[in-house]
Amino acid sequence: MIFRPARFLAAAALFAPLLAFGQKNGCIDCHSQLDGDLKAPVAAFEADIHREFGLSCRDCHGGNPDTDDIALAKDKSFKGAPAKAKIPLFCGGCHADPAAMRTYNPALRTDQLSQYETSRHGKLLKAGDTKVAVCTDCHGVHGILSARMPKSTTFPWNIPQTCGRCHADKGLMEGYRIPTDQLDEYMASVHAKALFEKKDLSAPVCNDCHGNHGAFPPAVSSVASVCRQCHAAAGELFGKSLHKKAFDDMGVGECDACHGNHKILPPSTAMIGTADGAVCIQCHDEGSRGFKMAADLRRTLDGFTSGYSEVEGLLSLARRKGVEVGDAEFSLQDVHTTLVSAENLTHGLDEAEIAKTVAEGEKALLGVRTAALGAVKEGRFRRQGLAVTTAILALFAVALALKVRRMGRTRRDEAGPGVPGPPSS
Amino acid sequence: MKRRSAIDLFLGGSLIATVAAFLYPVVRYLLPPKRPIISQDTVVAAKTGELAPNSAKVFRFGTAPGILVNTPDGKLVALSAVCTHLTCTVRFEAETETLYCPCHNGRFDLGGNVLSGPPPRPLETFAVAVSGPDIVVSRRR
Numbered sequence: 001m002i003f004r005p006a007r008f009l010a011a012a013a014l015f016a017p018l019l020a021f022g023q024k025n026g027c028i029d030c031h032s033q034l035d036g037d038l039k040a041p042v043a044a045f046e047a048d049i050h051r052e053f054g055l056s057c058r059d060c061h062g063g064n065p066d067t068d069d070i071a072l073a074k075d076k077s078f079k080g081a082p083a084k085a086k087i088p089l090f091c092g093g094c095h096a097d098p099a100a101m102r103t104y105n106p107a108l109r110t111d112q113l114s115q116y117e118t119s120r121h122g123k124l125l126k127a128g129d130t131k132v133a134v135c136t137d138c139h140g141v142h143g144i145l146s147a148r149m150p151k152s153t154t155f156p157w158n159i160p161q162t163c164g165r166c167h168a169d170k171g172l173m174e175g176y177r178i179p180t181d182q183l184d185e186y187m188a189s190v191h192a193k194a195l196f197e198k199k200d201l202s203a204p205v206c207n208d209c210h211g212n213h214g215a216f217p218p219a220v221s222s223v224a225s226v227c228r229q230c231h232a233a234a235g236e237l238f239g240k241s242l243h244k245k246a247f248d249d250m251g252v253g254e255c256d257a258c259h260g261n262h263k264i265l266p267p268s269t270a271m272i273g274t275a276d277g278a279v280c281i282q283c284h285d286e287g288s289r290g291f292k293m294a295a296d297l298r299r300t301l302d303g304f305t306s307g308y309s310e311v312e313g314l315l316s317l318a319r320r321k322g323v324e325v326g327d328a329e330f331s332l333q334d335v336h337t338t339l340v341s342a343e344n345l346t347h348g349l350d351e352a353e354i355a356k357t358v359a360e361g362e363k364a365l366l367g368v369r370t371a372a373l374g375a376v377k378e379g380r381f382r383r384q385g386l387a388v389t390t391a392i393l394a395l396f397a398v399a400l401a402l403k404v405r406r407m408g409r410t411r412r413d414e415a416g417p418g419v420p421g422p423p424s425s
Numbered sequence: 426m427k428r429r430s431a432i433d434l435f436l437g438g439s440l441i442a443t444v445a446a447f448l449y450p451v452v453r454y455l456l457p458p459k460r461p462i463i464s465q466d467t468v469v470a471a472k473t474g475e476l477a478p479n480s481a482k483v484f485r486f487g488t489a490p491g492i493l494v495n496t497p498d499g500k501l502v503a504l505s506a507v508c509t510h511l512t513c514t515v516r517f518e519a520e521t522e523t524l525y526c527p528c529h530n531g532r533f534d535l536g537g538n539v540l541s542g543p544p545p546r547p548l549e550t551f552a553v554a555v556s557g558p559d560i561v562v563s564r565r566r
Contacts, residue, residue: 200545230543233530329488337513340528389446396439402432 026065026073027057044143053104060090085125087134088116115214122214131172138162154212157195159205160186182206185263193266204230223261224254231255237348257282269305272346273298297346297354304358307365308332308339314372321379328371335365470503470562473555481517484562490514491551491562492524494535503551503562504537510544524548 032042045051050059058065063078074080082090092113094100101108112135116122121132138153145152153162164183166172173180186192186206194203209218209226218226228235238244238254247254253261258271258279271279274286274295284290311332315325338361345354468491470484476495483490483506490506494517504524506514513528523540524533531542537550552563 194545198545202539202545231529232542233528236530326485326488330485330490333488333490333507333512333514337528340511340513344528385446385449389443392439392442392446395435396443399432399436399439403436406429406432 024066025056026067027061027063028065029068030070030073041142044141048142048144049146050144084130084134085128087136088113088122088125091135112213115211118216119211119214120216133166137166156201156203156205157199159207160192163206182262185260189262189264190266191264220251220253223256227255234344234347237345241347241349243349267343269298269301269343272301293349293351296351300355300358301342301346304339304342304361304365307362307369308335311335311365311369311372314369314376318372318375318379321376321383323375323379323382325372325375328368328375331364331368331371335361335368338364466564468562469559470553471560472558473560475560476501479519479522483514483516486551486562492517493553493560493562494524496522496535501553501555501560502535503553504533504535505549505551507548508544509539509546509548510542515548 028042031038033039041057045057056065057063058077061079061081062075064073064075067073079090095108096110096113098110101110116135117126121134124132125134140153147154149155150157152158160183167178168180168183170180191203191205194200195205207215208229210216224235224238235254244254247257259265259267270277272294274281274284274291275298278294278298280290280294284294315328315332318325338357342354342357342361345357465487468484468486470486470491470493471482476482476493478495478499479497481492481494483492485491486505491503492506492515493501493503495501506524508515508526508528508531510526510531511528513526515524515526515531515533517523518525521532522535524535525531526542526544529543531544532540533544533548534540537548539545539547550565552565554561554563
């Protein structure tokens with residue numbers, strides 16, 4: 001066998017990373033033999049994202065993992081577990097260092113620490129309150145997963161529970177004078193419905209409105225800006241409406257005054273008007289201009305909505321009867337767009353604009369209604385046609401039987417007497 | 426009228442009516458549909474040359490609207506025109522070369538991706554092919 005040094009070196013270079021797996025890690029060796037909290041990090045770290053990037057215990061805690069001697073392992077570089085108040089700086093040692101983070105993930109932001117310092121949590125921590133959330137309260141400790149992993153505590157559909165773990169805890173929140181029903185309220189909201197029922201990951205969770213590392217309750221003046229991140233059209237209309245100045249003068253949040261904050265229910269025309277449950281009567285007393293306008297708006301929208309529902313029902317009926325109503329359904333789609341647009345226009349309170357849009361929609365709806373009635377009529381015609389056809393077929397059978405009988409008699413009559421007829425059964 | 430004539434009339438009439446009742450649905454079936462649908466998954470959305478550059482046309486795909494866009498550089502793209510927020514029909518905005526929803530201003534690029542607003546998902550995109558004088562749009566498999 002011929003020894004080839006070049007091949008040997010290439011093979012050694014190839015297998016070097018594999019050999020590294022067999023390297024000693026005194027931290028793991030020792031902690032895996034301990035119990036409880038001292039053992040837990042060993043198993044948890046197996047799934048940790050830091051481990052995936054090749055980091056080990058020493059990279060965060062310092063020390064010397066190459067020895068079994070505890071005294072030698074806890075050398076000058078050993079940091080141990082940081083005090084809670086020091087955790088943000090501990091994590092920020094790498095996460096706030098663009099040069100360090102570039103090595104692992106150049107796209108990862110490095111402003112988490114500076115944002116945290118501006119947050120309510122960060123400010124209270126700086127003031128000496130160690131009950132507030134630090135990095136590990138939201139991200140976990142040794143089993144930290146990428147926020148893109150569904151099991152991560154910071155994956156969208158886990159965030160309400162992550163925040164709620166503290167914010168729904170009355171005992172923990174005592175002293176901060178903030179409510180603890182935010183989680184329950186959020187879970188009843190249209191946003192939670194979109195997130196949990198429709199699995200819509202773009203639906204807002206706590207951090208989308210409050211921020212994540214810089215979490216802070218939005219001020220009244222900024223609530224509208226927060227909502228406008230998604231609901232820009234409604235915000236733009238509201239900005240031009242009479243309500244804008246009135247709400248500003250009263251110091252009322254633009255969107256939350258009518259829609260609420262955490263428990264934002266699916267909007268409907270029932271919110272408009274003067275009946276129980278309508279939000280308009282929160283401010284507008286009976287007899288006022290606003291009260292009358294609310295009633296008028298509701299009437300206008302209800303007329304359009306009920307007309308739309310009627311046509312939708314007619315088309316559904318025709319479809320169930322087997323009539324092809326694709327063209328009418330296609331036209332109804334346009335009316336649906338107009339209806340939703342008209343509902344959204346209520347944010348602008350422009351009565352003329354709403355009336356114009358509703359009139360256009362009702363005109364288009366009339367054409368669809370005619371087609372829908374025609375389709376229902378066609379369905380009825382087919383059903384009646386089937387009944388008539390069945391009756392005709394029955395009559396035809398009777399006539400045929402009579403004809404056969406008559407032909408038999410005629411043949412016997414023509415053959416004369418004595419000719420036997422067909423054998424009777 | 427004699428009894429025999431009555432039976433013959435009765436028989437002939439019901440025979441004609443039976444044939445008519447049979448032929449009516451056959452004729453209705455054989456007559457071509459008003460719209461040029463090839464199958465549930467394919468439709469003739471427009472004729473070639475029908476769309477000027479940087480313009481669009483909403484067409485019927487099944488019972489829902491689709492939108493065919495001729496981009497400024499002459500590329501044809503087709504997408505579902507049903508907004509993924511509250512199912513309104515999206516429109517093409519030539520200035521920005523984007524699709525927007527008039528209901529809540531959701532905005533999509535011509536790849537169907539959400540650019541802004543409340544839509545939770547991208548628009549479905551369709552395959553476009555030119556077949557003779559027709560622009561044929563199909564669902565992707």
